[in-house]
Amino acid sequence: MTNSSKRKEEIHLVNGGVKQSTWSKAFNSNAVWEEKDEFLDVIYWIRQIIAVILGVIWGVAPLKGFLGIAIFCIINAGVLYVYFSSFQQIDEEEYGGTWELTKEGFMTSFALFLWPLYWVPLHSLIQSNPTVVP
């Protein structure tokens, strides 16, 4: 009941011309998403940010091999799952199911994780300069 009255209030605010920016909505739990594409864009960009962060961590750690790739996939999928199911509490069926939300931007984020600036280059840098790693 509390959630639906909160959503109605948010809709009223939006219709009254007080628009929240997409990113401020992204950080508010139970935000109202009128446009499906808007929420999917948020999922996409969060995925890219996670790829960048994990790429740096994996490069510095260093984490190698397919274990590193597998852990990345699990964290990437897991964090976003918690975000859309628990934090935003969206109805996954509206977006075509959990799989559609999970694969949104996944391959691009995977490529970004490996390249261009993170895991592989950092690994290359550390390989060529072992003193870089404390």
Added chain:
Amino acid sequence: MSTMFADTILIVFISVCTALLAEGITWVLVYRTEKYKRLKAEVEKQSKKLEKKKETITESAGRQQKKKIERQEEKLKNNNRDLSMVRMKSMFAIGFCFTALMGMFNSIFDGRVVAKLPFVPLSYIQGLSHRNLLGEDYTDCSFIFLYILCTMSIRQNIQKMLGLAPSRAATKQAGVASISPGSD
């Protein structure tokens, strides 16, 4: 060995530049034309309309409704085909430019290890990742592999940032239209 890191960064830079070049060429030849803007708007409007209609249709929907949807799908398919034809110009131009560029970069980086992979790629990928490299160390990475993976991530993100990526509804309907059987 420090040149390896410099090579990696250079290839990333090349990837960003070529992605921007591709989008630039496409903008000059395609995106700024009235025909493309009109077709794109039409396709997106039709895709969204069709998607909404398909969501509300039930199993027991009348034959007339289903026929209406089929007609809309056919119209969308034709518009998508016209959109592809408009994009063809830029595809040829980009293909021509990139063939020349890739030939040049391949000869510059031929036989050079440009990065060390933190994993050993699967055997069917090694043909690409270890292309023209000496030795049996498959963590050595060749130019083409690094370039392809950079482009995969960078180009799509650039398209999204510049607002040039097609909408999801349009992409989805284009995919459905390309695999569905003909209506006659």
